[in-house]
Amino acid sequence: MFNNINKLLESSLQLEEPWKITHAEFKEEGAAHITVDVKKGAQFVCPECGGEIKRYGHEPNERVWRHADICFFPCYIHCKRPRVMCPHCGVKQMDAPFERKNSHFTLQFESYAMLILTDMPIEREAKILRCDDKSLTSILHYWVNDAVEKRQFNDVTTLAIDETSFKKGHQYVTVVIDSEKRSVIDVEPGKDKSAVENFANKFTEKNGDKNNITSVTCDMSKSLFSISQHADLTIDKFHVKQIVLNALDEVSKAEQKENENKLVLFRGRRLFMIPEKKLTAAQIASTNALSKAYPKTGRAYRIVSSLNLFYACEANETAEIAFNKLHSWMRRSRLEPMKTAAQTLKIHKHNILNYFKNRLTNAICEDINSMIQAAKRKARGFQAFLGFSSMIYLVAGKLQLNCTPIFR
Ligand SMILES: [Zn+2]
Structure with missing residues (x-):
């Protein structure tokens, strides 16, 4: 037998x-x-x-x-x-x-580890495979890096650039997405200008042509230095929201100082940051009560809510009307932080309104973003940038891994 x-x-x-x-x-x-x-x-x-x-x-x-x-x-x-x-x-x-050179695992073991890694948090997998998470990280990094290095950028035409935090929000990575192919094509440490510059260099090295880029979606800070002069830039919806939310926060901080009943608003400020759709009935009642008790914060909060109405517009034309209305409301709100935010929005008006032209691209980026959040949960055992970035590539990079296929 x-x-x-x-x-x-x-x-x-x-x-x-x-x-x-x-x-x-x-x-x-x-x-x-x-x-x-x-x-x-x-x-x-x-x-x-x-x-x-x-x-x-x-x-x-x-x-x-x-x-x-x-x-x-x-x-x-x-x-x-x-x-x-x-x-x-x-x-x-x-x-x-x-x-494989410098590995204490057979190729078949590594292939199996990679197969499971796509679906399971690293800590859990380390237990199941009875090996330490450091070894798993280095297996992951080797195969991901091998596939990433071989990738060329000659057919990339649409880009979306976003940032996400790891290490409990203390460190950031910049993620570049090919929005047409719906995949992450680059992960850089940090979220400042140099991260995008690093990508731009890699892009050229790997046969990418900046003149082929027709659309870029990113936040305002990254829009200041354009990757391609020909690209039509879209400012990310979330970053626009962040600008207005920050203004709301400043308004309520100032109003809190003016009032004696500080603690109530202090606790309430967090409520205002929750997306409207996610508020429970009790939370809606609290925000209404706080808006009445603190009229400036209430006014700022109504501006934030109308930003959602702006993004709910379906046609370019109606969106532009809604934008102008919102902008003039912010400008005349007698709330300094809102007036400053209005100026920022006006500077980027064209690029903010591009959102309505490239709706599909934005939906793709939102999908990929939720995959990245899943990668973050899977990479919980990782402390280093390499582990986190490798996991992002693995779940959202559509990589052609070259490890031995396990199931034929
Ligand atoms: Zn020989």
Whole structure:
């Protein structure tokens, strides 16, 4: 019944002539150990010149790789990899068919780890695969980086640039999306000008043509330096909202100072930041009561609400009318922070209104953003930028991973 178990193990390690399993043993402590070797005088092809050569010896020390579990028990592969003597190139070390340079895991183990990583938080996966999350991070980083490096930008025509925080909001990454292909094409550390500049450099290095870019969606700070002169710029809806919300916050902070009943408004300020759709009935009642008790904050809050009405417009023309109305309301609101915000909005009016032209692009970016939030949850074990950025690429980058396919 079990006479071809050897074959099963060999094919799981992708062993072909002259590679053979010479010993397999289940040890009492609960792990399988498999020894792989090559016969004396076996034929090889020189890794450097491609000439036919023979095995001449092996490396002095045995190496061990972790392989996929056997019947839920961890499995280790032991091997002293052969050396060959080439008349042209001298002594050469052969690689084992199941190994990747500098990894203590077999290619099959790594492929399986990558397969699960797409669906599972890293900490949980580390438990299931019985390995540490550092090793998983380096496997993830290697395969993602391998695919990212090979990607070219010659057919990219639409971009969306956004930022997201990690490490409990203390650090940021800038994410660049190809909105036409609905995938993340770059992740840079930080959220300042240099992040976009880094991307712009990479874009050119990888055969991207700035003149082909027809549309860019981003926030106002990034719009100040254009990636392409030909691109029609759209200011992100969320960043416009943020400008008005910040103004509301300043208004209510100032009004809080003027009033004695500070604590009530202090607690209420957080309520005003919740998107209207998400407010419960009790929260709506509280915001109404606070708006009455603090008239300036109330006025600012009504401006924020009407921003939602502006974004609900369907046609370009109605959106422009709504924008002008909102702008003049903010300007005449007698609330200094709102007046300043009105100025900012006016400067970017054209780019803000572009939102209505590129509605689809924005919906795509919102979808990808929710994938990034999921990546953040999966990467919870990661502390470093590399782990976080690799996870974003993995879930939202549509990568062509080159690891061995596990299921055929
Ligand atoms: Zn050679």
